[in-house]
Amino acid sequence: MSVLDPIRYAVGELRTNYDDPVWRRKRLADRVVRPVHARWHGTDGLDIPAADWDVLVVLDGCRADLFEAGALDAGGGLDGADGGEWGDHGSVPIDPTPFDAYRRVTARGSATPEWLSGNFADGTFGDTVYVSANPYVARICGDAFHEVRAVWESAFDADMGTVHPAAVAAAARAADDAHPHKRLVVHFMQPHYPFLGHPDLQFAGIDADQVLGKRDAVTGEPHDPWEALALGRVDRRRLRRAYADNLAAVLPDALSVARDLRGRSVVTADHGNLLGERAWPIPARLYGHPIGVRTPALVEVPWAVVDGERRPVRDDGVAALDPADEATIDERLRRLGYRK
Template sequence: MQELILKGVSRPHRIPPYLYNKLLIKLGVKQWGKKGPSVKLAELRHKHRDYPYSTTSIWDYDWDLLVVLDACRPEWMRAVKGEYDFINTIETIHSVGSHSEEWISNTFASEHSNQMAKSAYVTGNHYAEDLEHSALKEFKSAHDFGSWAYDSASPPANMITDLAIRTARQKEWSKLIVHYMQPHKPFLKRGNTREEYTVDKESLGHLLYHRYFNGELTVADLHAAFTDNLRYVLEEVKLLLENVHAPKTVITADHGQAFGEDGLYDHIPGVKHPSVREVPWVKTSAKDTESLYPREYEAADYDNKTVQENLKKLGYL
C-alpha cells in the first residue's frame, strides 16, 4: 500500500485512470463487458443465500489416491463415460469451495492436519503455493519445475502425471492427491507426443465468454469445448492409473463452472450454487504396471510478473 501511495504522489496524473480501471473491475465490466453489473449482482446474491445441500470434505471419504480435475462439471464426465474403462458409476458431491483458492483453503485447513500429515499433494494450481510449509507429508508443485509457464497459463497434464508417478513410487505416503489444471481453461490440444501441446488462444482470460455474449458461440459450444479439454486430461489420468498402486482411487473436482445459471458465469469464491459446487465423484482403482518411466524436470523460479500474467490468462485477474 505504501508503494502504491508513493507512486500516486510521484505520478498524480495516473490516479484517475487507475481508479477508473478499479471501478470497471468492481462492476465486472473489465471481465464481462456490458454483462458485468448483472453478473456481479448474481454473484452477490448467491454469496448470501442459504445453500440447500451439505458440502463434503474429501477427508470424509476412504481413498488412497484422489485425482482432482480443476473446474469439472458432472455432466462432462457423463458425456465421456463410454470412452474410458476406468469411469463407471458417476456420483456427485457438493464441494467445500466454488473456486480453487476457497477449496484449497478449506481442504487443507488446520483441522485436517492429522490427515495431511499422512498425505502427499501434487498440484498444478497457483493457489496451492502457500501449502509448501503446511502439515502435508509432501508437497510438490508444477510451478517449481519446467518452462511451461512461458507457453501456457497452466501446467500441461503430462507434467502433473510425471510428478505424481515419481511421488507415488516413493511410497512415503498413506494418501496421494493429484490436482490437474484441466478441464479448466485454457484449452490444450495434444500434439504427436504426450509432451507436445498447443494452446487455444481464444480460451485465454474471458475471451470465450465475450464470444458467447456476442453470439459467436452457444452454451452447447462452451460445454463441448470444456468436454474436449476433459478428454485431454483424462488421457493422462489413464496413464496415472496404470502407474500408481492405489486400490481405492477417486476422481473428482475442486469446483464446477457456471454458464449463465441464475445469471452466474465462470467461478469465484463464496458462491453457493450447484453449477459451481456440484462435482463428480468417480470411484475406480489404480495399479502400477510400470508402463511409464516419468520424465524429470529442471527446477525453475518464475518472477511475479509471469505469475500475474498467467493468472490473467486463466481469467482470475
C-alpha cells in the same frame, strides 16, 4: 470516514459501469447470490481429507455432467460431444467401467481457492503429498502437506499458458516412487481453461492493475472464454466443444494415474463451471466459476472410484513450502484466467 462515503462509492460505480453487462452480473453475484447462498448452504460439502481414498485425482473445473459424458468412453474420447448436452450420452449416470463405483458429491466450493480453503487450509496433513498444476495450492495451503510438488512452476507451458496433463502424470508417478507411504493428491489443470488445441479461444488474461470487472480497462475486450460467451463474442456450441475437448485431453493421463498407482483412487473435481445457467434467487445468467455461488453446475462434481491394494499410509509431519516468487504465482494465475 463519512457515513455518505459508501453511497458516493456506489453512485460512482453505477455512473462508471451502468452499461457494462459483465459488471452488472458480477455485482449481482457478489452482492446478492453469494450472501444468500452462504446463509442457505453454509459450508456444505464433502470433507475431502476425511473421505476414503489413497490417491485423489482432481480435474480442475470439471462439471459432473461433462465428466459423465466423457468418461463413458473408457479411452477418454468425446466424439459425440457435438450432440445433446455433452454428446450422445447426455447426463446418464456413467457405466461402472472403468470405475468400481460412481456418484456425484457436493464440493466445498465453487472455485479452486474456496475448495482448497474449505478442505485443507485449517489442518496439517503429514500423510499427504500434493502434486499440483494449480498455483493456488501454494498460495492457500502450501505448508499443510508433507510435500507439495509444484508442477505449475516446473512444467508451465508459457506458449499455452497452462500445464499439460502428461507433466502432471509424470510428477505424480515420481511422487509415488518417492513416497509409497503417503496419500497423493494429483491436481490436473484441465478441463479448466486455457483450452488445449484451441488457440483461437486464447485470451489475454487479466491485467494486474485492473479493478472493475474482468475486462481490459481500455479496450473492453474479454479476458476469458466465459466472459466472451456472456458478451456474445463466442458461439456457445463452439465453446462447449472446446471445454469437452479439454476433458478429452486430460482423461487418458488422469485415468492412467488412477489405475496404475497403488491404493484406492478417486477421480473428482474441485468445482464445476457455469455456461449461462441462472443462479437462484436472481434471474440473471452467470458464467465461469464465481466464488460462493452454490448452484448444481458449480458444486456437483464426480466421485469415481478405482479400487486397488491399499497404500500403507503414515504421517511423517509437514514441511514448509519453498515459497515461489509471488510475482510468478500472480503471472501463472493470470495466464490461467484467474484474478489475483
